[in-house]
Amino acid sequence: MGKGSIVIVSTGMLIGGDITVRCQETIKQADVVFSLMSSAVGDSWLDELNPNHKSLQYLYGKTKHRMDTYEEMVEVMMQEVRKGKKVCGAFYGHAGVFAWAPHEAIRVAKKEGFEAKMLPGVSADMALFADLGIDPATKGVQAFEATQFLFYKHQINPVSHVILWQIGLIGEHSAKSFDIPEKGPQILVDYLSQWYPLDHSIALYECAVLPIFETRIEKIKLGDLVNVDLNLITTMVIEPLGELEPNEKILGKFGITEKMVGSRD
Amino acid sequence: MPTKPNTKALKGLIVRLGQEPDLLQAYSNSPKEVMLGAGVPSKQIDTIMSGSKREIENLLGNAYFVSHIISTTKT
Known part of the structure; x- marks a missing residue:
């Protein structure tokens, strides 16, 4: 068994349609895929892409502190990395936007000497x-x-x-x-x-x-x-309110006026 | 206890609708026909056609989903 690794991929907003080619290929090629999708349809889709897919939904609890849930998500994924598996964490939207667990999984994996990276997506x-x-x-x-x-x-x-x-x-x-x-x-x-x-x-x-x-x-x-x-x-x-106000001091340092910015003359 | 409906055809179609613009256009024009063509059972077609988001979410099994990674205010 090789050394474990983890790649966190973003699946985008629209299930099935927003994912990038490299994120989809990473899911297909992983030994095990953990996910947090926005719909059960997303889980079914990932099941098709990789039969070794497990949702992390079960870690949420109605009155459970969310940080406990997120720490458990990281630990569940890391357990497989430590076993030498090629792990993929698939998160809907952009995996690194408003999501603590994916970033933390990468921090922990790197600290423990494993290869780890995140791939962006549509947030x-x-x-x-x-x-x-x-x-x-x-x-x-x-x-x-x-x-x-x-x-x-x-x-x-x-x-x-x-x-x-x-x-x-x-x-x-x-x-x-x-x-x-x-x-x-x-x-x-x-x-x-x-x-x-x-x-x-x-x-x-x-x-x-x-x-x-x-x-x-x-x-x-x-x-x-x-x-x-x-x-x-x-x-x-x-919506924006009002107009951009020129910074005359900086414009002066460039030796220009606001009228000259982007001017065709 | 009622048996869970097999929603494989419906879920497969929904994924394809997100991937294939022409199919999505056909679905927008005649959703029933597209669902029939994809082998979605008639009872499930009725649920989708009802437009009730709650019933559709139940059918798809989304009811249990927290569905969003909620960022805590300060970590």
């Missing part, structure tokens, strides 16, 4: 750039985990798009519950009102992971956030 924000027609190059994009945004002193730049992840869990601090605290949306709206008027436009986005379902794109006013359904998969996007 929810990549999908929403396409579905909502947002180009991060236009005015910039800020992104925060919604609860962390409230609990810590992040600063918003209203001129850019702002993405708030996990809005459906806003204010959930125990890491044991999957329910949204009742006060969460109102506290968020109040907090955001220091940068935005209540009638400012926001979008609620839920990427369809199965092609038989529709992607949710719901445009509402900020103040109406308290009246809408929020789910675990809801991402909130705040």
Whole structure:
């Protein structure tokens, strides 16, 4: 038996359709595949790609601390690596975006002297750039985990798009519950009102992971956030407010004016 | 206890819909026909056609899924 290794692959948002060639080949060629998919359809698909596939879903518990679950996921995968197996961890979306366990598995494997790497994929924000027609190059994009945004002193730049992840869990601090605290949306709206008027436009986005379902794109006013359904998969996007302000000092250092930036003259 | 329906054909079709744009277009135009062609049992076709997300999730076995890797606020 050779020396064990682990490759964490990303399967993308749309099951079966978003995966890259090298991620799919890694799944096929692994001795054992562990996964966290967004649907049982994803599990069936992985079963077809590699019969030695096991879901990690069973490690979740209703009142279990999520870090316990994630540590167990890492340990389950590492046990096979230590046996000398070629292990693949397949995670939906981008395996390294809003996912602690995949990163930790790589850290642990490398620390123990095993080969380990992660392959990228399509995450929810990549999908929403396409579905909502947002180009991060236009005015910039800020992104925060919604609860962390409230609990810590992040600063918003209203001129850019702002993405708030996990809005459906806003204010959930125990890491044991999957329910949204009742006060969460109102506290968020109040907090955001220091940068935005209540009638400012926001979008609620839920990427369809199965092609038989529709992607949710719901445009509402900020103040109406308290009246809408929020789910675990809801991402909130705040439209830019105002125009980019030139940094005259830096422009001066280049010996140019704002008018000269990107000018055809 | 009711027996679990065999959803292999349905799940296989859903994966293909995500991979084959022409098939997805055909499904958008005539979902029933595409499902029949893929060997999906009529009872399951009725569930899909009902549009009830809850029933469809139950049929697919998604009810037990936490389905999302939730990032803790601070680690």
